[in-house]
Amino acid sequence: MSSSPESDLPLDGTPLTAFPSPDLPSPLPQSPVLRAAYRAKAAANELAPLPRTPKDEALLAIADALVVRTREIVEANAEDVERAREAGTSESIIDRLTLNRERVAAIAADVRHVAGLPDPVGEVVRGSTLPNGLDLRQVRVPLGVVGIIYEARPNVTVDAAALCLKSGNAVLLRGSSSAYSSNRKLVEVLRDAVGGAGLPADCIQLVPGESRESVTELMRARGMVDVLIPRGGAALIRNVVENSTVPVIETGTGNCHVYVDAETDLAMAVEILVNSKASRPSVCNAAETLLVHKDVADAFVPLALDALAEAGVTVHADDRVLAYAPDSKATVVPATVEDWETEYLSYDIAAGIVDSLEAAVAHIRLWSSGHTEAIVTTSQSAARRFTQLVDATTVAVNASTRFTDGGQFGFGAEIGISTQKLHARGPMGLPELTSTKYIVTGDGHVRG
């Protein structure tokens, strides 16, 4: 099976019946990125009205193809890995880049799992009969064309494509150029499988070109691309957020706090702190700052410092926490203002003592990225006040910050964690990849 050919564009004046926007560029787009977006929009129009079964069949065909064509995929990936080694890339990044037989099998299993999830498209979100007899229904529909910009993790290529296909969207994938060989091969495998299952292969496309200009073009393709989702580091996300005219869903930056209240269970607080910080420091739902109520500091801080030391965590402490350092085994260094805003993503944590719950909330308002904030307390009123006052995607009461995750929340899948307030906030599953449309049905109703 070879890669399906790209459909030809009508560049000669043929009516563009699939083109969705009155912002029709004239002459027609010559840019490879805009041509890809054009083909994606046409494919999205074909996908949108489809029921669940053909989409699931295509997903199962993808899973099968990934397994059958594992050797090709691993070989293409080896080229990227070799280039990365030659460039002196760190082992942790090379590890995330590398595909082998087991990892490809795991990716295929994830695709089968997505096929088994409910289809969000067609769900009636709201419906009623209006006083004048009109029937009103609000139903979920695909967004259309989703652009994903991401770093050197080839598994995201398949994940994102599977979630978009399941939710009836076409996807434009712009991965890191350091994973280009892997991504090109994976997208070839996906397109072949989708085409073989009778759906338009153009619903999955790699954004052509490895240059930065291709990212810029994608960000300016308003009217052709319906949403851009950047996944990766803070610099990538900031660039997209600041320069895109296509609507963006901001993901991922997590400067998360654990606040230990005056009334607390000390052992529970230690366990939640260590789990939030050290169970996986490299992810966005890991804690980065500890705030302790002054009334519990004498009892809690020594326990916390020892537990953090045992977990290998360096503590960046304010003056009041520093005072406890001499009696502990912990590595404690003085905190600077920068520590309050740093997302370490490492075995480091900032720590400070606050005079009240309100002071903790004020600190969080000032420095938090609004991802996940936890309180450990035995006081019902403190729990209630903290959840009311703190503005974040997720507020955890007596639970680790690490639970903010689509899988943990029972969504079955996750395309990212939105840290913005519009459209989606927190872990995004399949419904977050949809919009809605109203259907109004009458029998000759006119407005008086």
Place this chain on the structure above:
Amino acid sequence: MSSSPESDLPLDGTPLTAFPSPDLPSPLPQSPVLRAAYRAKAAANELAPLPRTPKDEALLAIADALVVRTREIVEANAEDVERAREAGTSESIIDRLTLNRERVAAIAADVRHVAGLPDPVGEVVRGSTLPNGLDLRQVRVPLGVVGIIYEARPNVTVDAAALCLKSGNAVLLRGSSSAYSSNRKLVEVLRDAVGGAGLPADCIQLVPGESRESVTELMRARGMVDVLIPRGGAALIRNVVENSTVPVIETGTGNCHVYVDAETDLAMAVEILVNSKASRPSVCNAAETLLVHKDVADAFVPLALDALAEAGVTVHADDRVLAYAPDSKATVVPATVEDWETEYLSYDIAAGIVDSLEAAVAHIRLWSSGHTEAIVTTSQSAARRFTQLVDATTVAVNASTRFTDGGQFGFGAEIGISTQKLHARGPMGLPELTSTKYIVTGDGHVRG
């Protein structure tokens, strides 16, 4: 009662405990727009946890104050009207600008109506107990600070402020400079009433300055303003959409179509066409294009042309519709390509004949702004196919396009009609002025 003084900003290094973002400008903002946004954010933090009663009391205080202080308001408005007349402004725009006793009373009644609507904040959107025993709830919370940019309609000042207050948001109002006297007085009345009711007056603010730079600053206040909603003409909306780094909800442009299917009730089709086009041509849900299936053209087009002539509508016709013109009373002119993309907002309509339902859908995909598309048909399968294939905020079956409206849909209020796919699509009521947050409650849960 005099206008409440603006709260002072801590410009001297006092801790900014209410400041929400790590993107803290340093030195602190000197710009009046950013200072207003800063104060709005602080007020939003106070509003967010409030239950319904204090917000409703403030709304009723606003309604009372509008009535009591009508004379002041009408006098301030007279200054704007006089300037507009001197500038040779058209009577229709002056009419929209003008406030009198009756209009102020109607605006006050609208505010009382908003007070009576349910509070969206605190609604549990989704909730479950996870397999590990964690309680998960997704609850509605205010967006925070909402910026509204709008044209010379002083009623929008009060409308938008009331809806934002009801939904727990602070609002930054940037009206047209041609309504500046009216808006300044209205905002003074609103702030006095809100302050008198014990809520922070800074939750309602006029964006300082009449210059274009103040709009630009508002569009760049990412991190301080949570969403911008432009309300007004296409040029205003395009400017905001293309230049804002603050997330935008695009509203309003409506190039709406009425498609008359091969199988149809001719009298119903005529009635829906005339209502869609001519009941109020200046609004975004008015029809701008008529598409007729060729099989029904001989029967329908002559009826349609006569009915449109009677309603005073000029028809911009394609060649096939033009052929019917000599036998009708209608004013019929040849359509150019521009007619298909024009939102006339006047007694004009484009009209064409299509060979199939699919051709109508293709035409709509090419030219529509995705607002409201209507089909008139007796065929169940045609109705189903049209609603599946057409991508718009609202698809109307055997009903006028004019029903796309928050009031008509039973939402009780409307802040605008979103024509984008993210966050909100179609008429936006109070729930669309909210975001959500997840609350996770455990008893010491950590992630394994």
